[in-house]
Amino acid sequence: MSTTEAQAQVFRIREDTILSHKRFVVKHVLQIIRQDELIQGPLNDYPMKYLRAPPDCFDITTNNDTLLLEYPQKQKDSNGERKIDSSGKLQNGQKYLFSTFTLPGRGSTLFVLVQDLLKAINYQTSDEDHFLANHPQFLAIKCNDSDNKFLKEQLHISGEARFVAARTAFIMFGALVVASGTRLIDDYWETLGPMQGLTTHHRVYKLSNHLISKVELLKPSYFHKEEKSNISTMERTITFESPYPTITEQPSLEMREEFAKQFAQGQHITSLVPGQSISGSLELKAQFKQPRYHSKNSLLQAAQLKALNMPIGKHEELMNQPNTNMPNNTTMNAAMDNSSTSLASLAGSVDTPNNTYVGDAGDSVPSPGIVTKPFKRMLSNILDTSVSKVKKTEEMDALTNVTSGSSKTDSSLNLNGWKFESLPLKGRDNLSNKNESFSFKGLPYYDEAKLLERLKKLTPKEITELEHLHDSVYLDSGLQKMRKIRKQKWSKYWQYKAGIPIGLNSKQVEEFKGIYLRELLEQTDVTTTYNEVTNTDETQTITRSPNANYLGFTNIKGFSAPYAPIPIDKLREIQQQAQKQQKAINQK
Numbered sequence: 001m002s003t004t005e006a007q008a009q010v011f012r013i014r015e016d017t018i019l020s021h022k023r024f025v026v027k028h029v030l031q032i033i034r035q036d037e038l039i040q041g042p043l044n045d046y047p048m049k050y051l052r053a054p055p056d057c058f059d060i061t062t063n064n065d066t067l068l069l070e071y072p073q074k075q076k077d078s079n080g081e082r083k084i085d086s087s088g089k090l091q092n093g094q095k096y097l098f099s100t101f102t103l104p105g106r107g108s109t110l111f112v113l114v115q116d117l118l119k120a121i122n123y124q125t126s127d128e129d130h131f132l133a134n135h136p137q138f139l140a141i142k143c144n145d146s147d148n149k150f151l152k153e154q155l156h157i158s159g160e161a162r163f164v165a166a167r168t169a170f171i172m173f174g175a176l177v178v179a180s181g182t183r184l185i186d187d188y189w190e191t192l193g194p195m196q197g198l199t200t201h202h203r204v205y206k207l208s209n210h211l212i213s214k215v216e217l218l219k220p221s222y223f224h225k226e227e228k229s230n231i232s233t234m235e236r237t238i239t240f241e242s243p244y245p246t247i248t249e250q251p252s253l254e255m256r257e258e259f260a261k262q263f264a265q266g267q268h269i270t271s272l273v274p275g276q277s278i279s280g281s282l283e284l285k286a287q288f289k290q291p292r293y294h295s296k297n298s299l300l301q302a303a304q305l306k307a308l309n310m311p312i313g314k315h316e317e318l319m320n321q322p323n324t325n326m327p328n329n330t331t332m333n334a335a336m337d338n339s340s341t342s343l344a345s346l347a348g349s350v351d352t353p354n355n356t357y358v359g360d361a362g363d364s365v366p367s368p369g370i371v372t373k374p375f376k377r378m379l380s381n382i383l384d385t386s387v388s389k390v391k392k393t394e395e396m397d398a399l400t401n402v403t404s405g406s407s408k409t410d411s412s413l414n415l416n417g418w419k420f421e422s423l424p425l426k427g428r429d430n431l432s433n434k435n436e437s438f439s440f441k442g443l444p445y446y447d448e449a450k451l452l453e454r455l456k457k458l459t460p461k462e463i464t465e466l467e468h469l470h471d472s473v474y475l476d477s478g479l480q481k482m483r484k485i486r487k488q489k490w491s492k493y494w495q496y497k498a499g500i501p502i503g504l505n506s507k508q509v510e511e512f513k514g515i516y517l518r519e520l521l522e523q524t525d526v527t528t529t530y531n532e533v534t535n536t537d538e539t540q541t542i543t544r545s546p547n548a549n550y551l552g553f554t555n556i557k558g559f560s561a562p563y564a565p566i567p568i569d570k571l572r573e574i575q576q577q578a579q580k581q582q583k584a585i586n587q588k
Contacts, residue, residue, distance in 0.1 A: 010101040010154045011110070017095055017179050024180040025205050026214050032201060033215070033222050043207045043215065051187050051198055053172055058137045069109050070139050070165035080171070080188030088167035094186060095179045096120075100166050101154065103147050110166040113155070114140060117169055121176050122206045128162060137172055138164045175204045290471040291422065293463050298417035302460040312463070313456025315416050413452065418463060420455055442477030443470065517551055520544065 032038040040047035058071040083091050088110035090096065097120040100110040114128045123131060132140050140162045143151060151157045171188045175181030183202045184193040193199075207215070216223050302308050305318050413420040424439035425448045438444050458466065492502050504512055525542040546553040566574070 008102055008104040008150055010099060012099045013095065013097065013179070018097075021097065021179040022211060025207065026211055026218070029203065029207065029211075029215055030219055032203065033219055038199075038201050039203055043212050044209070046206045047203045049197065049202065050176075050204075051174055051183065051189055051193050051196060053137075053174075053189055054192075057171065058168070060136050060139075068139065069106060069141070070168050071137065073171070077189050077191050079190040083186070083188065084167060084170050086167075088165055088170070090170070090178065094181075096166060096170075097177050097179050099155065101151070104150060105146070111141075111163040112166045112169060113151075113157070114138075114162045114164060117164065117177070121173060122208060135172065138168055140164055181205075291467050291474065293418055293420055293467055294460070295417055295419065299460060301417060308460045311457045311459055312415055312418055413448075413455065415452075415455060418455075420451075423451065425451070440477070442473040513551065521546060 029039075029043065040049045054075050057073060057075040059074050060071050062068065062072055083094070085091065087108045088100070096112070098112050098116040100112050102108055102110060114131065115126065117123075118126055118128070118131060125131075128140075132138055141164070143161050143163070148157075148160070151161060169177050174187030174189065175183055175185070178186045181204055182200055183198055183204050184190050184200050187193060302310075302312075302315065305315060307315055307318055310318070413423060424441070424443055424445050426445045427448075436445070495502055495504060500512070501516070521544050523544060526539060527542075528537050528539045530536075531538050548555040
């Protein structure tokens with residue numbers, strides 16, 4: 001046997017090591033089970049606080065070397081290096097929770113199958129691709145023919161398998177892949193642990209159902225406490241939200257008839273029907289307004305310059321040209337004389353405070369045709385949305401976020417009377433979350449350095465079209481938020497109609513079925529009234545008895561509905577039994 005072949009061997013995890021590890025885990029959990037800071041969440045899940053390795057501890061860009069067994073390590077922990085050697089063998093007598101092996105022609109490096117690693121850490125799924133995608137620090141190596149032959153003989157694998165370096169597994173997961181591992185003591189990044197608020201007493205492992213049953217057997221009071229906390233959570237959920245802001249009860253028959261009569265005649269509807277409080281259409285129409293990047297002066301100025309199809313960045317050059325280049329017709333001169341303005345006054349009015357024209361003598365006169373009232377839709381001109389007496393709803397709050405967005409503006413985006421100050425900018429409007437790409441209104445966050453040059457290339461006609469395009473984006477953003485809110489309201493509406501507590505979520509369904517419904521049946525109402533005739537107190541106790549509509553008490557037997565047609569064979573059998581019963585009655 002050659003030297004390279006002699007290095008190929010398998011180091012299987014022993015049964016007594018696994019048994020000792022399970023005992024250690026149960027014992028450690030029992031010691032800290034009353035301390036939420038150390039338990040860190042449900043036992044059947046990973047601890048919420050765990051030792052996080054630096055994200056760039058490996059150079060994962062080096063992937064063009066076919067002989068590479070693991071990514072080069074960029075960062076190291078001096079304390080961690082004492083716990084593992086360069087080939088991946090643990091020091092101080094510690095053992096892995098999985099079987100490791102060396103391969104022919106790959107030196108003394110210890111490897112582990114990806115499937116064995118997933119089982120050891122109780123990963124949420126057995127999908128290797130999912131695990132490797134979430135942990136790019138692992139260099140997955142596919143088996144060649146000699147590796148595949150060796151692993152089939154030694155580990156009895158079937159099909160193709162992938163393996164990774166055991167050293168990488170220890171560096172990334174630390175004590176989680178060590179049998180009877182302790183936080184910090186058996187972690188590679190021991191120096192980072194205290195900085196992340198971890199101690200040697202924190203829970204390390206995700207427990208299987210088998211181990212949880214052992215813990216429950218030894219400490220049943222802890223699980224009873226959890227059940228009580230679930231009950232209290234249910235009670236808080238039930239009493240937390242009142243149905244009346246969302247639900248309008250079914251009115252009387254007379255009111256419904258009056259509603260139908262008024263609706264058919266097209267009269268003003270005064271009565272209410274269920275679900276009318278779940279609309280929000282009026283708020284939608286009243287709130288949204290078209291963005292306005294132009295003013296009346298800027299359009300008039302562009303028309304007088306005959307520059308409606310010219311980029312606005314060149315308007316200033318055009319205005320500085322001699323007046324002989326201006327259109328010279330009688331109508332235009334008459335209009336200019338009547339308004340006491342000139343091209344120079346129009347140009348000077350762009351940056352003049354308070355929107356006033358400066359004449360030749362320096363006199364300030366009011367700007368003709370300046371509209372200070374905000375440009376809104378027709379309905380919002382009729383409706384006064386600024387009145388504070390308007391009832392606040394979820395729709396109004398959502399629309400306020402969408403329509404208002406950021407209150408900050410940047411006057412540097414105003415070009416020759418064109419107002420682009422409301423456009424969202426990177427670094428100014430997304431300070432709360434720099435990872436966001438779109439603003440409340442649906443527009444992307446623009447780069448201020450590039451935006452200004454792009455705006456100068458727009459023509460007045462293109463700006464008018466841009467206003468309509470942005471208007472559609474605003475409206476779509478608001479509609480999406482409205483749909484989300486109305487979907488939530490309708491869910492609460494049908495919860496109320498089904499007798500389910502308002503606001504019940506998917507995580508509380510099991511508690512609702514097993515605890516709430518059972519306790520609801522056990523409730524009794526006791527009332528005591530005084531009877532003047534008999535001069536005694538009469539006590540009346542009301543108990544609840546479930547009917548066929550109560551969950552779990554249906555009277556439907558079998559797999560067919562009660563109104564389903566009876567099979568022919570069954571029908572003949574029923575008829576024969578009925579005939580026999582009739583004969584018996586006749587004989588008597």
